[in-house]
Amino acid sequence: MKNDSSSKIIPFYGGIKPKLFEIERRCMDRKGKVIEYLDERLPDGLVLDVGAGNGFTAEKLSREGRLVLPMEPDEKMIDRSKNLIWCNGVAQSIPFHANTFDAMYSTWAFFFDGIKDIDEGLSEVERVVKDGGRIVIVDNYGDDEFCSYSPNDITSSVDPWVQRGYEYEVIHTEFIFDHVREAKELLTFYFGEQGNQVNTTTLEYKVVAYTKVLSKSDR
Template identity: 45%
Template sequence: MSIIPFYGVDRPDLFAIERAAMDRPGRVIERLDRLLPAGTIADIGAGDGFTAERLATPRRRIVAVEPARAMIDRNRHRTWVQADAEALPFRDGSFDAAYATWAYFFSRGPLDPTPGLEELHRTVKPGGTIVIADNAGDDEFCAFSQHDISADPRFWRGRGFGIEIVDTVFAFETAADAWRLLDFYFDGIGSAPPTLLTYRVALFIGVSQGPPRY
């Protein structure tokens, strides 16, 4: 098991502020909605189901996969599986497509995302779409961090993924919300932040190769 500890488990109040502010215009959801087909789709590292709730339609069933039991919100979304991206409890070719938004597949993070990516190729039908959303960097949100918190495009290009950038914003409802979240998230920010920050999101878009042949 390679579960990345997530602050939202202990601080659902702060995660609610983050999820409401992050991409408030819904541009990432809108793009995912166009990229994903009808059928059965996996959301890996689904959090509390924010994205799954918005992408599910009568023709598109989203299976929300999340390892942290405390994150799973059955009021928000119906179909949940508690599992790790590296050991998906599904047969080969179970899904028509899969996506992950800011979860597990952090190419500059503590883990190598390769084992999880192999699981996506195995569980998504050959030719099915795989989309990974992560920070693109070079924006006002990422500039708060002392470290590079953007995805590494070389990692994804090297694995045959294309890249699309979605220009969106972090828009907080109040100055107090902006302060609370950013001060916590970036471990102290010094002065009061604006309530509107530019935010660039990278969508890494690939095609399932199916299970490994050996």
């Protein structure tokens, strides 16, 4: 029987198709522009990664003075070979006391267009992050080669984030595959037959980062 928390998990393929997820994580943002962006903006102290996947980003952002806690609800995603302290939880119900974290980020997880309880997740994030702490949410910006292969709209809408008081920046990065066949394998999985039309190893990819410094006194 499902408990309350598991019913709040958005299904993700990574745990059941690890080879494809390995291609995704290795090739998307291969030059590390998103990591660089986050690294420059996140403070030292305690930082929460919501929907951390296999801990790829949390591992890269960890450094002396900055402890990044990856929170991931899907047991199959967790990579215990990484030197990380894993936390089991969902965005809608974050298992920490109020004002615990100096900052929080989330990369391509939970905060997608059309998720009905996105504001429940955001209020949880704003509860556990301290006054003056930064929140960064990363998603697809669209208007790029990568998204042009999708038959559906997989881009994030900026306006609702601006209305919630977030600023945004576009990070220009790329998917860089080792072979065209690798690009075809991943894009066909994502997008069906349209993905099979890819004929290059490098795809322009625009990423949006929504960011806000919390001011709890405004409430």
